[in-house]
Amino acid sequence: MHHKGSPADVIPLQYHAQMLLDERRMGAFQDAIMRVVGPGMRVLELGAGTGVLAHFAAVAGAASVTAVERELSVYEAASRALAAHGDDVRVVHGDARSFTPSGPVDVVICEMLHVGLLRERQVEVIRAFRSSYDGPPPLYLPCATIQAVQPVSQNFTFYGYTVAAPLFQEPSVTQSRTVELARPDVFQSFFYGDELPSSCAGNVVFVVQTGGTLNAVRMITKNLLTEDPEPVEWLMNYLVVPLPEPTEVAAGDTVRIRFAYRPGDEIPDLMASLHAEVLSPATSG
Numbered sequence: 252m253h254h255k256g257s258p259a260d261v262i263p264l265q266y267h268a269q270m271l272l273d274e275r276r277m278g279a280f281q282d283a284i285m286r287v288v289g290p291g292m293r294v295l296e297l298g299a300g301t302g303v304l305a306h307f308a309a310v311a312g313a314a315s316v317t318a319v320e321r322e323l324s325v326y327e328a329a330s331r332a333l334a335a336h337g338d339d340v341r342v343v344h345g346d347a348r349s350f351t352p353s354g355p356v357d358v359v360i361c362e363m364l365h366v367g368l369l370r371e372r373q374v375e376v377i378r379a380f381r382s383s384y385d386g387p388p389p390l391y392l393p394c395a396t397i398q399a400v401q402p403v404s405q406n407f408t409f410y411g412y413t414v415a416a417p418l419f420q421e422p423s424v425t426q427s428r429t430v431e432l433a434r435p436d437v438f439q440s441f442f443y444g445d446e447l448p449s450s451c452a453g454n455v456v457f458v459v460q461t462g463g464t465l466n467a468v469r470m471i472t473k474n475l476l477t478e479d480p481e482p483v484e485w486l487m488n489y490l491v492v493p494l495p496e497p498t499e500v501a502a503g504d505t506v507r508i509r510f511a512y513r514p515g516d517e518i519p520d521l522m523a524s525l526h527a528e529v530l531s532p533a534t535s536g
């Protein structure tokens with residue numbers, strides 16, 4: 252999907268329009284920014300994209316908004332759109348990992364998120380910001396990312412052709428190709444205002460509720476955009492990842508699922524680390 256010679260996490264402008272069309276994402280961010288940002292606040296956005304979240308911050312009455320974007324064509328699109336809106340936003344063309352604001356900021360907005368915290372550099376960017384910034388701690392928006400995993404039986408047959416490939420699912424749609432073998436379990440939470448884990452690692456034991464062919468896991472990522480004055484959440488599209496070996500499981504079986512990768516790694520890195528084992532088959536009879 253990415254251009255030759257570009258980092259894997261480059262998002263071309265046409266995909267930004269898709270992000271702008273994502274109502275659950277946009278609605279949650281607009282709501283959270285309107286609640287958190289108030290008159291007089293200094294806002295920094297890392298990874299501005301088309302500038303829409305910086306625009307929301309300006310509309311919310313921020314005293315200053317600075318927005319950093321690495322991709323030249325995207326930076327140019329953001330600069331033009333923000334200027335056309337008459338927003339007083341300073342748009343900086345650069346890498347957020349090496350950007351340090353000249354003074355204190357009250358709110359840091361960063362949406363470099365992908366389900367599983369894969370592919371994008373959210374954790375790396377926030378960690379770099381925290382190590383170079385020496386003002387009073389800002390609010391982070393989102394403030395946390397909560398990750399869960401679930402064993403599933405996934406139908407990977409398409410037009411009579413079977414291929415176990417990772418796929419995405421819209422959470423609000425009934426997924427008739429997926430049987431949930433057990434309820435999801437949270438394996439990790441990242442709080443952007445605290446020390447951030449250096450790996451996304453799960454080692455979760457499930458008791459199977461519905462028997463079937465365990466052939467995939469579903470990764471579930473929910474971002475808490477703000478907690479205050481009330482929680483605003485953004486549940487991302489699910490990622491279903493095939494397991495190396497399908498296993499038949501029955502209700503009552505105990506299954507362990509393990510994986511470990513670094514935030515920002517690619518989906519194949521997760522797949523390469525993924526193991527499932529049946530610990531105790533349910534006694535039949």
Ligand SMILES: C[S@@+](CC[C@H](N)C(=O)[O-])C[C@H]1O[C@@H](n2cnc3c(N)ncnc32)[C@H](O)[C@@H]1O
Pocket residue numbers: 260261262270271297298299300301302303304319320321322325345346347348362363364372376
């Ligand atoms: C998922 S998009 C979100 C864009 C925008 N904030 C929005 O919500 O529509 C993430 C953006 O971060 C930018 N980005 C990724 N890594 C970056 C980095 N190291 N420094 C600055 N921008 C970066 C990408 O080019 C992309 O525009």
